[in-house]
Amino acid sequence: xxxxxxxxxxxxxxxxxPQEYVFANxxxxxxxxxxxxxxxxxxxxxxxxxxxxxxxxxxxxxxxxEDMEQAMDKKAGFHGVxxxxxxxxxxxxxxxxxxxxxxxxxxLPTNQWEFLQTSVHAKLTLQGKEHIVQCITCHTAHGIVSxxxxxxxxxxxxxxxxxxxxxxxxxxxxxxxxxxxxxQLEKYRTSIHxxxxxxxxxxxxxxxxxxxSHDIRSAKDVKSKVYASNLPGTCSTCHSNVDYMKQYKIxxxxxxxxxxxxxxxxxxxxxxxGAPACNSCHxxxxxxxxxxxxxxKVCGTCHALNADLFSSSPHKKAFDDRKLxxxxxxxxxxxxxxxxxxxxxxxxxxxxxxxxxxxQNLAGYKAAKSMRIAIDTLESEERHAKVLVEEAExxxxxxxxxxxxxxxxxxxxxxxxxxxxxxxESKFKEVVDNGLKTANEVIQESQTxxxxxxxxxxxxxxxxxxxxxxxxxxxxxxxxxxxxxxxxNG
Amino acid sequence: xxxxLKRIYxxxxxxxxxxxxxxxxxxxxxxxxxxxxxxxFGGVSLFLFIIQVxxxxxxxxxxxxGEELAFESINFIMSKVQFGWLIRSxxxxxxxxxxxxxMIHMFSVYFEKAYRKPRxxxxxxxxLMLFLLLGFGFSGYLLPWNELAFFATKxxxxxxxxxxxxGKPMLTFLRGGEEVTGATLSRFFGFHVAVLPGLFxxxxxxxxxxxxxxxxxxxxxxxxxxxxxxxxxxxxxxxRDLTLWLLxxxxxxxxxxxxxWELGKKADAFAPAPVGIKPEWYFLFMFQTLKYIPGRxxxxxxxxxxxxxxxxxxxxxxxxPFWDQKSSRGEQNxxxxxxxxxxxxxxxxxxxxxxxx
Numbered sequence: 001x002x003x004x005x006x007x008x009x010x011x012x013x014x015x016x017x018p019q020e021y022v023f024a025n026x027x028x029x030x031x032x033x034x035x036x037x038x039x040x041x042x043x044x045x046x047x048x049x050x051x052x053x054x055x056x057x058x059x060x061x062x063x064x065x066e067d068m069e070q071a072m073d074k075k076a077g078f079h080g081v082x083x084x085x086x087x088x089x090x091x092x093x094x095x096x097x098x099x100x101x102x103x104x105x106x107x108l109p110t111n112q113w114e115f116l117q118t119s120v121h122a123k124l125t126l127q128g129k130e131h132i133v134q135c136i137t138c139h140t141a142h143g144i145v146s147x148x149x150x151x152x153x154x155x156x157x158x159x160x161x162x163x164x165x166x167x168x169x170x171x172x173x174x175x176x177x178x179x180x181x182x183x184q185l186e187k188y189r190t191s192i193h194x195x196x197x198x199x200x201x202x203x204x205x206x207x208x209x210x211x212x213s214h215d216i217r218s219a220k221d222v223k224s225k226v227y228a229s230n231l232p233g234t235c236s237t238c239h240s241n242v243d244y245m246k247q248y249k250i251x252x253x254x255x256x257x258x259x260x261x262x263x264x265x266x267x268x269x270x271x272x273x274g275a276p277a278c279n280s281c282h283x284x285x286x287x288x289x290x291x292x293x294x295x296x297k298v299c300g301t302c303h304a305l306n307a308d309l310f311s312s313s314p315h316k317k318a319f320d321d322r323k324l325x326x327x328x329x330x331x332x333x334x335x336x337x338x339x340x341x342x343x344x345x346x347x348x349x350x351x352x353x354x355x356x357x358x359x360q361n362l363a364g365y366k367a368a369k370s371m372r373i374a375i376d377t378l379e380s381e382e383r384h385a386k387v388l389v390e391e392a393e394x395x396x397x398x399x400x401x402x403x404x405x406x407x408x409x410x411x412x413x414x415x416x417x418x419x420x421x422x423x424x425e426s427k428f429k430e431v432v433d434n435g436l437k438t439a440n441e442v443i444q445e446s447q448t449x450x451x452x453x454x455x456x457x458x459x460x461x462x463x464x465x466x467x468x469x470x471x472x473x474x475x476x477x478x479x480x481x482x483x484x485x486x487x488x489n490g
Numbered sequence: 491x492x493x494x495l496k497r498i499y500x501x502x503x504x505x506x507x508x509x510x511x512x513x514x515x516x517x518x519x520x521x522x523x524x525x526x527x528x529x530x531f532g533g534v535s536l537f538l539f540i541i542q543v544x545x546x547x548x549x550x551x552x553x554x555x556g557e558e559l560a561f562e563s564i565n566f567i568m569s570k571v572q573f574g575w576l577i578r579s580x581x582x583x584x585x586x587x588x589x590x591x592x593m594i595h596m597f598s599v600y601f602e603k604a605y606r607k608p609r610x611x612x613x614x615x616x617x618l619m620l621f622l623l624l625g626f627g628f629s630g631y632l633l634p635w636n637e638l639a640f641f642a643t644k645x646x647x648x649x650x651x652x653x654x655x656x657g658k659p660m661l662t663f664l665r666g667g668e669e670v671t672g673a674t675l676s677r678f679f680g681f682h683v684a685v686l687p688g689l690f691x692x693x694x695x696x697x698x699x700x701x702x703x704x705x706x707x708x709x710x711x712x713x714x715x716x717x718x719x720x721x722x723x724x725x726x727x728x729x730r731d732l733t734l735w736l737l738x739x740x741x742x743x744x745x746x747x748x749x750x751w752e753l754g755k756k757a758d759a760f761a762p763a764p765v766g767i768k769p770e771w772y773f774l775f776m777f778q779t780l781k782y783i784p785g786r787x788x789x790x791x792x793x794x795x796x797x798x799x800x801x802x803x804x805x806x807x808x809x810x811p812f813w814d815q816k817s818s819r820g821e822q823n824x825x826x827x828x829x830x831x832x833x834x835x836x837x838x839x840x841x842x843x844x845x846x847x
Contacts, residue, residue, distance in 0.1 A: 396750055398565070398568050398569040398575070398753075400565065400569070401569065456576075456747050457747065459747075460743055460744065460747040463740075463743055464740055464743065464744070467736050467737075467739055467740040467743075468736075468740065470736050471733050471736040471737055471740070474729055474732055474733040474736070475730075475733050477729065478725075478726060478729045478730055478733065481725070481726060481729070482721070482726060485722075485726075
């Protein structure tokens, strides 16, 4: 305890002492500066040096000793330049100690070393002796400055360059993760984030904003900030912050809308990792809102058939002429709800009404109305078939084939929804008719099963009556026979 | 009508001389006493056997053996064939009632000491038929090739495989290889519809012939001639039998309609075994016993010991007419009664425990 008190007192003296005084006490620096070596020149401006931390803090030895032999005496703890993991251990000796950091008046977190060890960078190097990344890999060794200092390699405007020193290095990345792209910087520079960053906007997202700093994990790691189900939350850190986004004049309700959308529910509530997150439509490193004409292409990466049908439909040209965003016009963008038949037709909640009415585009109006009736009929028949199959099954009848056919009806219904995007009434009805045909078969089979159930019970009733009458008659006959024999025998 | 029947009778008699047989039947009497009711279980078992033969033949018209066809063909029988569901359900229910009825028949004969001289062969053929019946049950259970049957057969044949010396070859013979596969199904089908019925029919023929030849056994306690009552075998006993058969048929129809035998899921060798897999109820007491025997007992494997004990018990039980000399002399043998009582209670208790487990 006493030692700590001395240490704190010494640190306070150092912190508030004039600059000359601090240097005056670091004999190592004095000497090395005289020798004109680069590390000491850099260390002069290093934040550690400015806090009074001497070379001995990392290299060991006695920084107060006048004599070089004494200063670099192994007995005094001198160990020279730390190698491998010893580098990060040297840093963490102070940076992982809340007491020490407090004594230097620092409010920095003290879990960087802990985080670094859990990160993807904690893997061993090819030689297998040390971790891939040490503290100095990003922060440098002797010229360390505050992260808020624009000259810091981890300052938002520089961090991209710092990361790409390795991540754009093809041979290096090939040695560790050949499947990882190395063009992130190129893509980033084409993104809104990258362009603003290049213009000197330190607020825009850079590598660390999305991937984290010390705790960077593989994108496939469920704890990663960019893991599919975590990504919307990561983007929303900035994009849902009204104050932060104020100067960019873009909406901040995307996350709120997305989380209520069919995609958001699938990803965030149902944990379907294949469901689209922000980057699925906007890209990740090259993040950019898709253009009006490319929306169907973006949606089409998953909804391929719908996109193809739309592209060859009469609506394609009509939408292009009116500069309407393709999928978005009917389905919206962030708040895409599960598409139901309600969207189709001319009812007040149908989207076709936006362009088609009795007075405007009548042919389309009629087609939309007729298509809605067709799909409503299919849905109603499907429900009817399902109810009958359930009833037959509850009665213990064998309905496995009918149950299998129910899947065909569902498939036809889903197919018809896709076929809507062809905006061709006859093609649409062809699919619906297939579903209706199967529905009728299921209805008939189920009804037959239900009739069969009652037939079995009636049959059982009749056979029971017949068998019982026969049994009773036989019994009576035998009794009579026995009585007759008894009477005869006296 | 009567003259028409008489003409038919005369026509047959002129050719096969059945007059003697009819006269013999007319003179045959069945003893009447307070335990006469147990005589009917022999007839009920015979009736159930006839049903099994008839429904089995009907099922054969549509059943296809083979890994890819068995399950589908039963499904077809149950859903597409007219009254196929009824035939299959009756066949399955009858199989169970048949074993139950045969067991009751066997125990009634045992407790009445009806196996005593001169009916030793009748008893032995009866016991052999009971073992064959269990074989019918075991082989027939696999034929629908569903999940439960597949794993029950796996467990059942595994148990047979631990028998010393003959276990391993027996397992390979039963399965047609190392594992339960389509080859096992083919074999079990062969056993079920050819081997077992053939053997059973021969034994049944001897059994019935002996019953007819020797007549029904009387209990030991009836010694005085004055105490003896009887009824004509034909038509009185036959008609009473027939009455009971009608009631059994009625019961079968009710069971088939209200509790149709389910088909379950198709067997999948790669699927995990369903939880709590159990054999059919008539094997349950043995299965449950094996569970309670420690893994190692003295120098023997617990399971092996259990199987050997059951085999020994089966042999001793079958040989009871030969070691129970007291009963043959017309004396009471309490030890046999106690052993029988123990066996009945043991089977009931362990079946219930196995069922609830």
